[in-house]
Amino acid sequence: MTDEHTETGTGWPQPAGPVRPDGPAGEPDPRPEAPDPDELSPLSPQGRPPQDDAPAKGGDESAAGSFAAAVAAGWRRFGSATVMISVLLVLLGFTLAVQLKTTSTDSSLAAARQEDLVRILYDLEARDVRLRQDISTLEESQRQLRSGEQGRQAALQEATRRADELGILAGTLPARGxxxxxxxxxxxxxxxxxxxxxxxxxxxxxxxxxxxxxxxxxxxxxxxxxxxxxxxxxxxxxxxxxxxxxxxxxxxxxxxxxxxxxxxxxxxxxxxxxxxxxxxxxxxxxxxxxxxxxxxxxxxxxxxxx
Amino acid sequence: MIAVLALLAGVVLGLWLDPTVPAALQPYLPIAVVAALDAVFGGVRAKLDRIFDDKQFVVSFISNVLVAALIVYLGDQLGVGGQLSTGVVVVLGVRIFGNVAAIRRHLFRA
CATH class of the missing domain: 3.30.70.1880 (Protein of unknown function DUF881)
Known part of the structure; x- marks a missing residue:
């Protein structure tokens, strides 16, 4: 595995040389070549094809017999390295999407800079202080109103009592005793x-x-x-x-x-x-x-x- | 082609599963993603330079991610996590820019 890895992986031009000779007569093309054109096509459509053709022809002549070995090698090469890369890239895409989503969903505070956070915190604290003051002021006025209410009730009681007494003395109220x-x-x-x-x-x-x-x-x-x-x-x-x-x-x-x-x-x-x-x-x-x-x-x- | 498909599959999976990032991983995930992007761009450039190496790509991908996360973790432990992660992002950004420039030269010959 590792051997093949190093062989195939050391560089791009080299694998084209050694691998092609090994296997592909005509049919194995799909295996080693399927990835190749895809990967190669974007880079240089003009320059690449001639190079590809040359080693492929060489491979045809040299490895006409060892067909199964070539297929196995291609599979393994394809399997280990490409699968690994694919897994990594899937992981990368996954993480990328998750991260993008996370950042876009709670961009309100999590994405804010430290100075902004400090400023927001300061604002909130100032607001907190102000609201606390409001609370104490309102409680004070509530206390005053309550005591005023009590005083008024006491005064009313006293006045009623005096009115009763005076009414009895003045004869305007009936009395008993x-x-x-x-x-x-x-x-x-x-x-x-x-x-x-x-x-x-x-x-x-x-x-x-x-x-x-x-x-x-x-x-x-x-x-x-x-x-x-x-x-x-x-x-x-x-x-x-x-x-x-x-x-x-x-x-x-x-x-x-x-x-x-x-x-x-x-x-x-x-x-x-x-x-x-x-x-x-x-x-x-x-x-x-x-x-x-x-x-x-x-x-x-x-x-x-x- | 397979790489692009894998990337798209990952994105779709991420959007579809919609997992929440654990709080412990929150500072490291963005850095890890940037490091992985650096590795990916490096891989693309290597491919265009025709010196792409599967093993090297895998190793550099993993080590990039791990080292980036480690640096951020270290920075967090030292109390300079924010600055250090900024530094890591800058370095990786410079590398990504260089790689992208190389890719651009390859693709457009300019």
């Missing part, structure tokens, strides 16, 4: 407005938070700061312009014990009414309901300050 029911039963003399006013003042002094007064016909009037009491006819009472007939009941929300003590002090409301022949019945109430409402005056002149 522990308290007393104070009933005035007239004796010989009707219950005068002064006694009722005394009782109201006493209750206020004892910490009453909400009061209403109701007459015998279940009409109720909320007692607020501006409520006034007047003596009416036939023992009736005019409260805030509304006539109430006896017996009167003041429903009050506050600390029951304190208010009871306040009413019962010597020379106080109970004693005064008793002097007039009347009677004051004080009852504790677990839940005293002050449901009558006072219609607030619309303010014409007073304006809040600030």
């Amino acid at each position: 522990p308290g007393l029911a104070v009933r005035f039963q007239a004796g010989a003399k009707p219950i005068s407005a002064i006694r009722v006013l005394d009782a109201v003042q006493e209750l206020r002094g004892a910490g009453a938070e909400a009061m209403q007064i109701s007459g015998g016909d279940r009409a109720s009037v909320r007692i607020v700061a501006s409520t006034y009491f007047l003596d009416g006819e036939n023992g009736s009472l005019i409260v805030d312009g509304r006539p109430l007939s006896g017996p009167f009941t003041i429903t009050v929300i506050g600390d029951p014990a304190t208010m009871r003590t306040g009413l019962n002090i010597p020379g106080g409301v109970v004693a005064s009414v008793a002097q007039d022949g009347g009677n004051v019945i004080v009852e504790d109430r677990e839940v005293a309901e002050v449901s009558a409402l006072h219609v607030p005056r619309t303010l014409e002149h007073a304006r809040p300050v600030g």
Whole structure:
């Protein structure tokens, strides 16, 4: 094998000499000659043919007998060298195609130069930093908004609470809670407005938070700061312009014990009414309901300050 | 003729199978291809000069590829892979140019 290789392979002109003589009489031409014309034809069509003819004729004369050997040699020569070259070239073509395809498919970054890659990386880092800043800014504003929301809710709660308190104090909201029911039963003399006013003042002094007064016909009037009491006819009472007939009941929300003590002090409301022949019945109430409402005056002149 | 057919067959095979190049081979494949091209052009030139040698072609083909890959590998290990592969490509390019010039002179006599 190797021998033949070296012989045939040492150069182009030489194989033409030795090989031709060996084998090809006329028929073996296809084997050794088939590759030859193909390989030779491109190089020099004008110069080559005469050379080819000369050795071929020489071969005819010299090796007419050793026909099989020539065929075998041609096969082997053809086989080993050409097959090897073919395999290598197939490999080359394969790799070439693969490489071309690879390069063309991901030419975006893989084919980029180092400076470009560095620049791209730098851009990405700058963008990263910018986006991080954006994130922190947005988180900060989110936190602010959330705390603002919380503050607003707290303020709203506080305002609602104050509005409720003020509404109860101003008599615009119904209220309930522990308290007393104070009933005035007239004796010989009707219950005068002064006694009722005394009782109201006493209750206020004892910490009453909400009061209403109701007459015998279940009409109720909320007692607020501006409520006034007047003596009416036939023992009736005019409260805030509304006539109430006896017996009167003041429903009050506050600390029951304190208010009871306040009413019962010597020379106080109970004693005064008793002097007039009347009677004051004080009852504790677990839940005293002050449901009558006072219609607030619309303010014409007073304006809040600030 | 067979060589050209083999080359075309390889190209078709490569396009048809469409394999992905392993990452480990990625830096060496282009250099190996250029080295093989150098060997092929050298072979064509030798054929035209009528000093073509099968064995020499095979050996030079394989050794070209191996040496090119080895140089690049060495460069990678030394930290100068990029420059060294550029150098290899330049050298092989010069050789290819020389070979192509010789082939051109043969074919066109110019």
